[in-house]
Amino acid sequence: MTNATGDGARGGGPLVVVCLRVTDLRPEVDPLTGVVTRSAHGAGLSAADEAALERALAIARAWSGRVLAVAAGSPIVEGPLRAAAALGAAVLRVAWPPHDEADGHGAAPGAASAVNAASAVDPEPFGPRAAYLADLAGDTRALAEVLVDAIRTVGEPTLVLCGDLSPDRGTGALPAQLAHALGAAQALGLVSLTPTDDGWLLAERRLDGGRRERLRVPTPAVCSAEAAGLRLRRAALPALLAAGDAPVPAARPTRPAVGAVEVVDVRAYRPRARVVPPPAGATPRDRLLALTGALVAHDPPTIIGPTDAGQAADALVAYLVRNGYLTA
Amino acid sequence: MADEQAPYAGPGTSPGTAVGDRPADVDVIVVGAGPAGAAAALAAARAGASVVLLERGPFPGSKNVYGGVIYGRILDAVLPNWWEEVPVERWVVRRSTMVLTETQALTVDFRTQTWAGPPYNGMTAYRADFDSWLAGKATAAGARLVTSTVATGLLRDAAGRVVGVRTDRTDGELRARVVIAADGVNSFLAKESGLLPKADPKHHTLGVKEVLSLPREVIDERFGLRGQEGLDIEMLGNTRGIPGGGFLYTNSDTVSIGAVLALPGLAAAKVRPEEIIADLKAHPAIAPYLRGATVKEYAAHLIPEGGYDHMPALATDGLLIAGDAAGMTLAAGIWLEGVNFAIGSGLVAGRVAAEAAAAGDASKKRLARYRDELEKQFVLADHKRLRGAPEIILSERIQRRYPGLVADLVESLFTVTNPEPKPGALALLRRAAKRNGVSLRELARDGLRIGKVFR
Numbered sequence: 001m002t003n004a005t006g007d008g009a010r011g012g013g014p015l016v017v018v019c020l021r022v023t024d025l026r027p028e029v030d031p032l033t034g035v036v037t038r039s040a041h042g043a044g045l046s047a048a049d050e051a052a053l054e055r056a057l058a059i060a061r062a063w064s065g066r067v068l069a070v071a072a073g074s075p076i077v078e079g080p081l082r083a084a085a086a087l088g089a090a091v092l093r094v095a096w097p098p099h100d101e102a103d104g105h106g107a108a109p110g111a112a113s114a115v116n117a118a119s120a121v122d123p124e125p126f127g128p129r130a131a132y133l134a135d136l137a138g139d140t141r142a143l144a145e146v147l148v149d150a151i152r153t154v155g156e157p158t159l160v161l162c163g164d165l166s167p168d169r170g171t172g173a174l175p176a177q178l179a180h181a182l183g184a185a186q187a188l189g190l191v192s193l194t195p196t197d198d199g200w201l202l203a204e205r206r207l208d209g210g211r212r213e214r215l216r217v218p219t220p221a222v223c224s225a226e227a228a229g230l231r232l233r234r235a236a237l238p239a240l241l242a243a244g245d246a247p248v249p250a251a252r253p254t255r256p257a258v259g260a261v262e263v264v265d266v267r268a269y270r271p272r273a274r275v276v277p278p279p280a281g282a283t284p285r286d287r288l289l290a291l292t293g294a295l296v297a298h299d300p301p302t303i304i305g306p307t308d309a310g311q312a313a314d315a316l317v318a319y320l321v322r323n324g325y326l327t328a
Numbered sequence: 329m330a331d332e333q334a335p336y337a338g339p340g341t342s343p344g345t346a347v348g349d350r351p352a353d354v355d356v357i358v359v360g361a362g363p364a365g366a367a368a369a370l371a372a373a374r375a376g377a378s379v380v381l382l383e384r385g386p387f388p389g390s391k392n393v394y395g396g397v398i399y400g401r402i403l404d405a406v407l408p409n410w411w412e413e414v415p416v417e418r419w420v421v422r423r424s425t426m427v428l429t430e431t432q433a434l435t436v437d438f439r440t441q442t443w444a445g446p447p448y449n450g451m452t453a454y455r456a457d458f459d460s461w462l463a464g465k466a467t468a469a470g471a472r473l474v475t476s477t478v479a480t481g482l483l484r485d486a487a488g489r490v491v492g493v494r495t496d497r498t499d500g501e502l503r504a505r506v507v508i509a510a511d512g513v514n515s516f517l518a519k520e521s522g523l524l525p526k527a528d529p530k531h532h533t534l535g536v537k538e539v540l541s542l543p544r545e546v547i548d549e550r551f552g553l554r555g556q557e558g559l560d561i562e563m564l565g566n567t568r569g570i571p572g573g574g575f576l577y578t579n580s581d582t583v584s585i586g587a588v589l590a591l592p593g594l595a596a597a598k599v600r601p602e603e604i605i606a607d608l609k610a611h612p613a614i615a616p617y618l619r620g621a622t623v624k625e626y627a628a629h630l631i632p633e634g635g636y637d638h639m640p641a642l643a644t645d646g647l648l649i650a651g652d653a654a655g656m657t658l659a660a661g662i663w664l665e666g667v668n669f670a671i672g673s674g675l676v677a678g679r680v681a682a683e684a685a686a687a688g689d690a691s692k693k694r695l696a697r698y699r700d701e702l703e704k705q706f707v708l709a710d711h712k713r714l715r716g717a718p719e720i721i722l723s724e725r726i727q728r729r730y731p732g733l734v735a736d737l738v739e740s741l742f743t744v745t746n747p748e749p750k751p752g753a754l755a756l757l758r759r760a761a762k763r764n765g766v767s768l769r770e771l772a773r774d775g776l777r778i779g780k781v782f783r
Contacts, residue, residue: 039385041456236498244472
């Protein structure tokens with residue numbers, strides 16, 4: 001892996017990394033065929049990723065640390081990275097998925113760049129369609145390992161922040177994979193994250209019933225959070241102008257894009273047809289009732305709790321045994 | 329570096345902030361990355377000036393309101409063989425003019441395959457694509473584009489000369505030798521400078537449009553088109569008596585349909601503009617074209633249609649205005665052109681600004697060359713020649729009575745009245761004129777006026 005970053009991440013203090021996912025926030029989906037058309041105009045960060053960047057900047061300030069913003073993708077990710085650079089972060093692009101970028105795909109930064117965002121119209125601004133789809137369909141382990149390799153060329157992170165999920169992939173699995181690759185603690189799906197004086201983090205996560213749990217998270221840690229409870233800062237004009245001209249360093253992964261799952265085909269989900277035996281009944285009404293199950297007594301939903309985790313698990317297992325899903 | 333969010337992100341209302349004698353950060357600031365602003369930035373950058381192009385949207389053309397035809401001849405000055413790369417939807421090869429009443433339609437349809445190949449005549453395009461492309465040319469020439477940034481006011485020196493702009497960002501003052509305001513029809517900078525008076529509704533129209541989705545092959549079949557061929561329909565009438573007209577343009581797999589309505593008439597009629605679009609879509613001559621179409625987006629925008637006689641002064645010390653901010657839209661009945669006039673004015677503004685910056689003289693006197701050059705070109709020459717058009721085109725008889733007169737006349741001409749003998753054409757004209765409240769004297773007088781304007 002080759003790498004270069006801005007000086008901002010090489011200074012002293014804890015390294016706070018924010019992993020950003022740049023995608024078309026307003027893709028066009030053909031309602032008939034399901035074909036998705038992505039445009040450079042919609043390229044940007046999700047609200048959760050913008051919030052992650054804001055949290056990274058705030059926490060780094062509290063810790064007197066430095067921020068590294070990392071995004072994996074075609075050169076179109078440089079726009080949002082320059083916007084992050086204007087806010088004071090060092091930036092690094094990871095060329096992903098690995099393919100030859102000499103064909104010019106995504107050669108110009110996209111919409112979220114605040115400087116020099118315009119470009120000629122590129123039919124595949126996010127890279128070759130096949131590579132993009134294969135990346136979406138693949139697991140995130142390989143990407144997480146490549147990101148960690150790139151981050152470690154800058155330094156060992158104290159905290160890695162992500163949005164809780166990306167708009168296009170949407171699994172929310174990357175933070176967990178990052179934590180595994182880094183050997184760090186993880187706290188995912190948070191609504192707030194506050195640094196404490198002793199170097200820990202105080203996190204809040206939603207629970208059912210409007211309740212929240214509070215976590216004390218040690219470092220190093222990987223945290224993902226929702227876009228909640230923050231007001232985003234805007235870059236100052238001089239910083240924006242300076243970042244607009246600055247090159248964005250790129251890291252080229254040496255590992256292949258394959259993960260634990262090999263994708264051999266990408267297609268729309270088509271559930272198999274299920275043969276349903278004809279309902280019994282002498283009249284159409286009887287057959288309809290038999291088919292729909294109307295007027296048949298059902299067990300009402302069971303409310304278990306509030307209870308502790310052990311009792312809840314016992315109740316669930318008992319239910320599964322009672323209904324034949326598990327053997328006793 | 330970043331700081332707290334600026335407390336106010338809207339346009340300023342003060343007469344400008346006086347600043348000291350700090351040197352200029354750049355030669356030229358262009359405010360607004362629409363066609364006029366991008367062209368100005370391009371021309372200034374090509375002339376060797378350092379340029380910052382400010383855009384309030386996340387990317388140039390993000391508003392995407394325009395739904396018309398872009399006439400490309402002016403792009404010859406931007407790029408040779410521009411048609412090989414411009415983001416076009418369709419090349420217009422059919423131009424139809426429809427005169428409508430509620431139940432009638434007379435269409436004059438022109439088609440030429442000359443417009444289907446280089447160097448082309450006009451095209452339909454999405455402004456999100458077109459403006460980004462044009463701004464890309466400016467940045468390739470060296471201009472720096474700054475998006476998501478609102479110019480909230482002008483900076484002035486002690487003598488009152490414009491020396492830069494204030495933006496809604498922290499440390500957002502930017503100084504330049506010349507500022508070009510290309511910030512659209514409601515230009516806050518031009519108003520703040522005193523060049524643009526308070527908007528007069530009489531000289532503005534409201535353009536409203538819907539973009540309707542249809543499969544490409546359906547558009548081809550219904551409108552008689554192939555490949556990238558496109559159609560432009562301009563309509564007169566069927567706007568409930570509100571002065572204005574309708575339009576329909578074909579894009580690749582969408583159709584833009586809408587109306588341009590005079591503001592006083594719209595206000596007096598107490599009709600919502602979307603009702604006028606609904607009327608147009610339901611018209612028997614239009615509805616079959618749009619059967620099965622679904623609305624993809626809708627938009628509305630003010631259009632300055634005052635013409636030559638109501639254009640503001642175009643320059644003051646340190647400031648030029650271009651495009652819609654300067655009222656450059658040509659609304660002359662059969663000619664409805666805006667983007668080409670915006671680009672034309674922008675190119676001249678950029679060049680004049682760069683020369684002024686290089687000469688170190690951005691005085692009002694020096695910048696007056698801008699208007700002089702526009703007068704020599706089509707931009708003001710066409711406006712001057714057609715200066716009487718807006719008034720006559722939006723006149724009550726043309727808008728409310730002549731559509732019915734023409735449609736009734738044609739209907740009676742083609743209605744077979746056997747066993748009655750066919751009446752003479754003059755008798756039919758008299759009958760149609762009378763039915764629509766027009767005297768032959770008024771008809772002759774208007775004919776002379778129109779002939780005089782369009783001679």
